[in-house]
Amino acid sequence: MMNLVEKDTAYVWHPYTHQKGRLPSIRMVKGKNTLLYDQEGNTYIDAVSSWWVTIHGHGNKYIASRLGKQAAILEQVIFAGFTHKPAVSLAEKLLKILPGDFARIFYSDNGSTATEVAIKMALQYWLNKEASHRTRIVALHDSYHGDTFGAMSISERGTFTMAFRDKLFEVIFIDPPHKDNLEQIKATLEPIAGEIACFIYEPLLQGAGGMKMYKPEHLDPLLHFLKQKEVVCIADEVLTGFYRTGKLFAGEYLTEKADIICLSKGLTGGTMALGVTSCTQKVYEAFNTDDRTQTFFHGHSFTANPLACTASLASMELVMKKKLKRRVGEIQAAQARFLEELYPFAERKIIKNLRHLGTICAFEIAISETEGYLAGIGQKFSAFCLKSGVYLRALGNTIYIMPPYCITDKELRKVHQTILRFLQQLIRNN
Ligand SMILES: Cc1ncc(COP(=O)(O)O)c(C=O)c1O
Known part of the structure; x- marks a missing residue:
């Protein structure tokens, strides 16, 4: 008997995923606010809003209740x-x-x-x-x-x-x-x-x-x-x-x-x-x-x-709630402060092109062996983050954060610290 992940490997073709030798998918069983829960009980901060869509995070009760009512009508x-x-x-x-x-x-x-x-x-x-x-x-x-x-x-x-x-x-x-x-x-x-x-x-x-x-x-x-x-x-x-x-x-x-x-x-x-x-x-x-x-x-x-x-x-x-706009402003400020923490890595030419706009910040890994979408460093980065309970999906050697607006200060700090630890590891290994 195959388990669900084995069946996924056998029957399902995932987007933007090279098929041969692909790693088994992680089975997600629940999402609540910023967190995704896998079947082993691990949690991951969804720091890219699941392909940039879940602006209020997962499992929003208000949207769910409206959906439920409409589904019956x-x-x-x-x-x-x-x-x-x-x-x-x-x-x-x-x-x-x-x-x-x-x-x-x-x-x-x-x-x-x-x-x-x-x-x-x-x-x-x-x-x-x-x-x-x-x-x-x-x-x-x-x-x-x-x-x-x-x-x-x-x-x-x-x-x-x-x-x-x-x-x-x-x-x-x-x-x-x-x-x-x-x-x-x-x-x-x-x-x-x-x-x-x-x-x-x-x-x-x-x-x-x-x-x-x-x-x-x-x-x-x-x-x-x-x-x-x-x-x-x-x-x-x-x-x-x-x-x-x-x-x-x-x-x-x-x-x-x-x-x-x-x-x-x-x-x-x-x-x-x-x-x-x-x-x-x-x-x-x-x-x-x-x-x-x-x-x-x-x-x-x-x-x-x-x-x-x-x-x-x-x-x-x-x-349209005022408090959401306020939170966007707070996230924006926290992302700008994070860039300041990244400057020393830019000075050491580990990363480059630091930038932020609104709730998003981004930079490139400068010591990547290749540039562009197929750069291998992105996969290593994502694997490192997953182990730390953070989901970040690099675009090749471009690393970015695009969190849901419900992210807490503590969670955003964890995302930032995970990236900092990855960069420190890069320095040690180079
Ligand atoms: C600016 C922009 N336009 C269009 C699309 C395509 O959207 P979808 O993936 O829903 O087809 C994307 C997706 O990333 C996008 O970023």
Whole structure:
């Protein structure tokens, strides 16, 4: 008789996991607040919010009770021709808080679909406006917008997309804006500006691309330039939404507002799969015509699933509490103080590129034998942390912390101390 983990090894294929010789998965039996419990009774602080989603931590009783009630009322219904209260209430709520003049909410079911929808919306916007020459898409180097084909096409070409490189559509990649490159970016885009349909960007934080951070004062002039050219600007806030960067949305740091915004991850407090793509009235009007071929032909079986929308409404109530904002500020301050503790390691060239934004801090291991996602040091780091009761998943040689907002001071300190001990061990072994 196989036990559950052996069956997992025999029957299940896990994401982003090399299969041959993979270690047995750890069986998790419970999650409560920041802690994950395995079958042996070990606990782990989930310091990456389970792939950046569980902003309120695990097992949130309020969200669970709302979900339970909704499950008994209406769990799922086709969303073409029918509607329901959770979907409408959530749309109304989101439109009040989104950073810009957004007018419509289009639902899907994850971050990749949210960005796919955004790109399709922007391309068809121009087609519906009979400007069929506006077909080019601009994206940033080091971007990540998801794993479906459209989302891969608009993401940096690299390890994740290599196997499919011949099948991805053409995109113009520009460097993320910094203090010196605006003129050069303008010079590249100016001659073709009239052909550009849209520009997609992760505002201020490029997550899966390596937790790279850039500044609003550099993004704003780029957005200004593109908006002057009527390029549809798409903010991918799948990761940055709901206080990750210290403000409710990263877009709040910016003067120039997006025409389309994408949300997922923290949208439901990380409890249910849901994606949102919201657009301005101007974008929407291109679809509000007499010509039925101009319909937006996109939808998913679970579009606006009532349970997911309910979870999101419940999460949003928690997000809007003053005490959550205060806690985000405290975490932000603690992460900044932690960077100061890391400086001596940077001076010894053990680590580099120390940075923090909102609740996130990140740096690279500088003595790694390889750089990038496949760097072996990341696996050693994660194994070290697990033994210490902390779950941190490095992106190659990039180490970052992205905790749930319910993390206690003591738990965050434990996460910091675990990283410090790992770095001290690195010094001893080198
Ligand atoms: C900025 C951004 N966009 C899109 C996605 C894709 O989201 P999902 O994994 O839900 O498809 C991610 C996931 O990490 C992301 O960070």
